[in-house]
Amino acid sequence: xxxxxxxxxxxxxxxxxxxxxxxxxxxxxxxxxxxxxxxxxxxxxxxxxxxxxxxxxxxxxxxxxxxxxxxxxxxxxxxxxxxxxxxxxxxxxxxxxxxxxxxxxxxxxxxxxxxxxxxxxxxxxxxxxxxxxxxxxxxxxxxxxxxxxxxxxxxxxxxxxxxxxxxxxxxxxxxxxxxxxxxxxxxxxxxxxxxxxxxxxxxxxxxxxxxxxxxxxxxxxxxxxxxxxxxxxxxxxxxxxxxxxxxxxxxxxx
Numbered sequence: 001x002x003x004x005x006x007x008x009x010x011x012x013x014x015x016x017x018x019x020x021x022x023x024x025x026x027x028x029x030x031x032x033x034x035x036x037x038x039x040x041x042x043x044x045x046x047x048x049x050x051x052x053x054x055x056x057x058x059x060x061x062x063x064x065x066x067x068x069x070x071x072x073x074x075x076x077x078x079x080x081x082x083x084x085x086x087x088x089x090x091x092x093x094x095x096x097x098x099x100x101x102x103x104x105x106x107x108x109x110x111x112x113x114x115x116x117x118x119x120x121x122x123x124x125x126x127x128x129x130x131x132x133x134x135x136x137x138x139x140x141x142x143x144x145x146x147x148x149x150x151x152x153x154x155x156x157x158x159x160x161x162x163x164x165x166x167x168x169x170x171x172x173x174x175x176x177x178x179x180x181x182x183x184x185x186x187x188x189x190x191x192x193x194x195x196x197x198x199x200x201x202x203x204x205x206x207x208x209x210x211x212x213x214x215x216x217x218x219x220x221x222x223x224x225x226x227x228x229x230x231x232x233x234x235x236x237x238x239x240x241x242x243x244x245x246x247x248x249x250x251x252x253x254x
Contacts, residue, residue, distance in 0.1 A: 006098045007106050014110020018076055025076075025114065026121060029068050033122045036064050037129040040186060051188050052219050061126045062213035063185030066147060068122045070180060070205070071172065073115025073148040077107050077155035078168045085159070090252055100246035104156065104239070111152030112145065119144055132216060139224070140215030146231045147208045151176075153238035160242070160251040183209045189221040204230055 018025040040060060051059040084090045093103055126132065134140055154171075162168045183205035189197050200206055201222070211227035214220035220227075245251065 003099060003102050006096070007102050007109075010103065010106025011109045011113075014076070014080060014107060015113055017080060017110070018114045025072070026118060029072060029118045030121050030125055033064060033068060033125050036060075037126065042129070052190070054217055054219055055130075057130045058132060058217055059188075059213075059219070060186055061130050061132055062216040063183070063209045065119050065122045065126065065216075066144065066209050066212045067180045067183075067185055069115040069119040069144055069148050070151045070208075071176065072118040073111040074151040074155040074158075074172060074176060076114040077111035077152045078159045078162070078172075080110065081107050081156060081159035082162050082165070082168050085162075085252065086165075094252070100243055104153075104242050104246065107156055108149060108152040111155060112148040115148035115152065116144060119148075134216055135218035136215045138215075140212060143208060143212045143215055143227070143231070146228075146235065147212070150208075150231060150235050150238065153235060153242060156242050157238065157245065160245050162251070179203055179205045182206075184213075184221060185209060204234060207231065 037057070037060075040056075042057070044056075048056045050056065084093070158168055158171050182200065183203050184200070189200050189206065189210075192200060207222050207227035207230050210220040210222045211224050211231075214224055
């Protein structure tokens with residue numbers, strides 16, 4: 001009972017946190033998405049033509065939606081938990097009889113909710129530019145949920161290990177963004193030379209974007225079962241790492 005109250009409290013705090021500043025959390029992704037569709041979809045897409053039997057606009061929609069989910073779920077957790085450390089509010093959690101898994105689940109849930117909410121906003125905007133008929137609802141929703149969970153967990157690790165506000169921007173800027181853009185958002189891996197196809201397959205985001213694309217428009221460059229295996233495996237690994245860091249107090253109790 002106590003754990004459920006603690007979990008509900010953390011999740012509620014996280015939701016109100018990003019809703020209260022919605023012009024900073026929800027509005028920018030919407031504007032950025034509209035620009036993506038306008039520039040890449042309308043202007044450039046008309047010259048590229050079809051990709052794997054689908055119009056270029058329809059092809060990039062899933063990738064842009066999931067890219068927004070990735071960035072927002074990550075950003076919410078890393079900024080919120082690090083702010084808790086920076087403002088010394090973390091001490092209240094440490095002295096409270098709250099298990100580590102409740103702390104982790106609360107912050108990750110907040111990141112997942114923000115990521116999915118932004119994903120819904122981006123999806124609604126995409127309907128203005130593209131005519132999307134969902135190919136498989138279960139795959140679409142489950143991959144969006146798993147991806148948001150994965151990157152919320154990654155954001156939590158970043159927040160634990162970060163020692164300054166600069167540290168929470170390094171991973172998104174120099175790792176997350178490049179991997180997202182190189183994950184097949186704006187192109188099919190089959191369009192690349194053989195050597196770059198092989199290199200691209202080492203990018204885990206490629207599998208998530210393609211599985212999500214398959215759920216929406218029925219097109220994928222990778223095996224869907226493998227995409228789920230990689231995503232779920234990564235979630236389990238990051239969950240274990242987060243709980244271990246919390247248990248040892250690394251980056252928190254020093």
